[in-house]
Amino acid sequence: MEKFSLLNGLVAPMDRANVDTDAIIPKQFLKSIKRTGYGPNLFDAWRYTDHGEPGMDHSKRPKNPDFVLNQARYQGAQILLARKNFGCGSSREHAPWALMDDGFRCVIAPSFADIFFNNSAKNGLLLVVLSEADIDRLFYDVASFPGFRLIVDLEKQTVSTTDASRVHHFDIDTFRKYCLLNGLDEIGLTLRHADKIRAFENQRTMQFPWYTR
Amino acid sequence: MGQTLYDKLWNSHVVHTEDDGTALLYIDRHLVHEVTSPQAYEGLKIAGRKPWRVSSVVATADHNTPTNDWHLGIAGITDPISRLQIETLDANMREYGAKVYFPFLDKRQGIVHVIGPENGATLPGMTVVCGDSHTSTHGAFACLAHGIGTSEVEHVLATQCLVQKKMQNMRVTIDGTLGRGVTAKDVVLAIIGRIGTAGGTGCAIEFAGSGIRGLSMEGRMTVCNMAIEAGARAGLVAVDETTIEYLKGRPFSPSGVEWEQAVAYWRTLVSDADAKFDREVTLRAEEIVPQVTWGTSPEMVMGIDGAVPDPDREKDAVRREGMERALAYMGLKPRTPIQDIRIDKVFIGSCTNSRIEDLRAAAAVAKGRRVAATIKVAMVVPGSGLVKAQAEKEGLDRIFREAGFDWREPGCSMCLAMNADRLEPGERCASTSNRNFEGRQGAGGRTHLVSPAMAAAAAVAGHFVDVRKLG
Numbered sequence: 001m002e003k004f005s006l007l008n009g010l011v012a013p014m015d016r017a018n019v020d021t022d023a024i025i026p027k028q029f030l031k032s033i034k035r036t037g038y039g040p041n042l043f044d045a046w047r048y049t050d051h052g053e054p055g056m057d058h059s060k061r062p063k064n065p066d067f068v069l070n071q072a073r074y075q076g077a078q079i080l081l082a083r084k085n086f087g088c089g090s091s092r093e094h095a096p097w098a099l100m101d102d103g104f105r106c107v108i109a110p111s112f113a114d115i116f117f118n119n120s121a122k123n124g125l126l127l128v129v130l131s132e133a134d135i136d137r138l139f140y141d142v143a144s145f146p147g148f149r150l151i152v153d154l155e156k157q158t159v160s161t162t163d164a165s166r167v168h169h170f171d172i173d174t175f176r177k178y179c180l181l182n183g184l185d186e187i188g189l190t191l192r193h194a195d196k197i198r199a200f201e202n203q204r205t206m207q208f209p210w211y212t213r
Numbered sequence: 214m215g216q217t218l219y220d221k222l223w224n225s226h227v228v229h230t231e232d233d234g235t236a237l238l239y240i241d242r243h244l245v246h247e248v249t250s251p252q253a254y255e256g257l258k259i260a261g262r263k264p265w266r267v268s269s270v271v272a273t274a275d276h277n278t279p280t281n282d283w284h285l286g287i288a289g290i291t292d293p294i295s296r297l298q299i300e301t302l303d304a305n306m307r308e309y310g311a312k313v314y315f316p317f318l319d320k321r322q323g324i325v326h327v328i329g330p331e332n333g334a335t336l337p338g339m340t341v342v343c344g345d346s347h348t349s350t351h352g353a354f355a356c357l358a359h360g361i362g363t364s365e366v367e368h369v370l371a372t373q374c375l376v377q378k379k380m381q382n383m384r385v386t387i388d389g390t391l392g393r394g395v396t397a398k399d400v401v402l403a404i405i406g407r408i409g410t411a412g413g414t415g416c417a418i419e420f421a422g423s424g425i426r427g428l429s430m431e432g433r434m435t436v437c438n439m440a441i442e443a444g445a446r447a448g449l450v451a452v453d454e455t456t457i458e459y460l461k462g463r464p465f466s467p468s469g470v471e472w473e474q475a476v477a478y479w480r481t482l483v484s485d486a487d488a489k490f491d492r493e494v495t496l497r498a499e500e501i502v503p504q505v506t507w508g509t510s511p512e513m514v515m516g517i518d519g520a521v522p523d524p525d526r527e528k529d530a531v532r533r534e535g536m537e538r539a540l541a542y543m544g545l546k547p548r549t550p551i552q553d554i555r556i557d558k559v560f561i562g563s564c565t566n567s568r569i570e571d572l573r574a575a576a577a578v579a580k581g582r583r584v585a586a587t588i589k590v591a592m593v594v595p596g597s598g599l600v601k602a603q604a605e606k607e608g609l610d611r612i613f614r615e616a617g618f619d620w621r622e623p624g625c626s627m628c629l630a631m632n633a634d635r636l637e638p639g640e641r642c643a644s645t646s647n648r649n650f651e652g653r654q655g656a657g658g659r660t661h662l663v664s665p666a667m668a669a670a671a672a673v674a675g676h677f678v679d680v681r682k683l684g
Binding site: 016017018020022023026027028030031032033034035045051054055083084085088089090091092093096111113114115118119122123173174175176185186187190191193194196197200201204208209210211212213 | 228229231232233234235237239241248249251252255260262265266268269276277292294295297298301312336338339344345346348359360361362363364365367368371372373374376378380410411414415441444445446466467471475478510531532534535538629630631638648650651652653656657
């Protein structure tokens with residue numbers, strides 16, 4: 001997993017609630033058996049005016065000029081500002097893969113769907129929850145100031161404007177934070193408890209043999 | 214203080230807890246399908262790891278599989294990328310193994326959330342995971358079941374555990390008796406309409422009350438299936454006689470003395486009378502009418518006797534814009550009566566509504582009637598080979614065919630249109646699936662979620678009608 005510590009990144013706005021994972025990465029791109037290469041198809045149905053399929057040369061497809069991420073001022077954005085319940089719907093991990101493949105390292109929203117939240121953490125995509133009021137203000141900032149950037153400091157758990165005039169604190173589980181800061185392989189961490197897992201399993205098999213057969 | 218059903222399931226699976234409450238949860242059953250597993254098996258291989266307990270894995274190919282021309286075999290899958298994904302699952306099963314694998318073309322193949330329960334591979338008291346959000350379905354059996362991502366699939370394969378934080382307890386109580394023609398699908402759509410698509414975020418929702426206890430296991434699965442559409446990763450229904458009766462004699466259900474022991478334990482899988490829930494919501498069964506979604510989120514739902522809402526009457530700006538965007542996408546005008554919405558296609562199937570009871574309900578409406586001439590295609594896709602065989606034994610296939618429906622082979626099909634079954638841009642569909650998101654059933658396609666009986670009624674009429682008035 002990619003480490004996350006400090007990010008000073010350009011912010012792009014996605015000003016709609018309940019953005020679902022079907023919108024983030026449409027199903028035709030789920031046929032790939034790889035973890036990479038999804039970036040050009042992030043928000044595919046909104047991003048292009050034609051219908052996309054795997055195997056196309058996406059650089060040659062007609063882009064939708066009205067789609068926010070196609071605007072010149074948001075090219076190279078690493079922080080996505082979003083509305084409530086971002087990432088709802090399907091459990092496809094292709095959603096965080098696509099966001100990261102397109103260069104995003106952090107999404108800031110008032111709330112996230114649970115499965116998307118877990119999937120993102122496992123890939124080093126930091127999800128930050130701020131209040132609706134703070135998010136409203138940030139949407140205003142992004143719209144008003146071309147080139148608007150934010151500094152996300154995971155160690156300090158803060159999101160701040162580059163001039164430090166505003167600093168928002170955010171919460172994160174200490175375990176998740178530890179894994180993100182160190183880019184740790186969670187499987188390796190879990191296997192440190194292999195003896196405990198085996199003991200639990202043996203006990204369970206004795207008590208309820210029909211579950212582990 | 215008493216424990217909720219969720220508390221009991223959680224407590225009986227915790228292997229280890231970190232200081233911040235993050236826990237390692239032991240996983241009993243791991244359902245695997247072709248779309249979210251290839252990267253997980255690849256990760257396992259790269260790291261040189263082996264699956265922890267192969268007997269936990271029940272696998273099938275369902276998302277990409279075609280629903281016609283099975284006599285052509287694997288060559289019938291014309292999309293080479295779809296075929297590669299199915300062949301990759303075959304290869305992974307050969308290399309790593311499973312408790313049981315129902316490959317494409319097997320007579321027990323089907324949608325992963327249909328085959329688990331019908332084979333008794335989903336049992337009360339289990340933890341069940343799958344790289345698919347509709348894993349919440351299995352909670353109908355009082356097991357802790359939720360969808361996971363591909364990294365978690367790999368994690369469960371390698372460690373038999375999932376890293377989890379405990380969720381909150383939410384209870385949705387439906388008291389009373391459902392009216393004639395009102396089904397489990399209408400119940401869950403009405404719940405989502407009430408609490409919203411984020412209403413259950415961070416929670417496990419237990420569905421309770423006489424309106425839920427009166428449902429069959431099929432109906433309970435429909436309700437739990439869409440818990441995720443209310444934001445909850447897990448839905449739950451307590452064990453009762455209906456649960457136990459359903460499981461008796463299933464291929465992987467315990468038998469003999471073990472059956473008696475299991476049933477004794479399963480009967481404890483109910484919330485204690487004095488258990489505390491963090492959130493409670495109550496609906497009256499009698500007030501629920503057949504539901505139809507009008508927008509691009511399952512919470513955008515209305516009773517069949519209602520009309521498309523008017524965004525001008527919505528005060529919240531973000532919500533208003535969402536409604537306007539949804540109506541533009543759906544090609545609908547505010548205040549249009551739901552019954553005036555004409556449709557092009559009908560899809561009866563998906564992990565929400567493709568079980569035998571669903572097909573019986575749809576067939577009861579279709580019997581002796583004809584699909585309207587304006588309908589381009591009305592397809593019925595059974596949830597599994599076993600459901601299909603049962604339906605054919607009961608003559609339901611003949612009823613559907615005589616009424617002008619397509620009778621297909623099992624799979625996920627047009628619920629998410631990864632195979633060849635899909636909507637064309639602008640086409641409008643009455644669908645028994647679970648998501649009406651933009652493009653879900655095909656780019657530009659317009660989805661209205663309904664029950665199987667309502668879908669069949671719409672197929673016959675060519676537009677939405679109140680199935681209660683069909684007689």
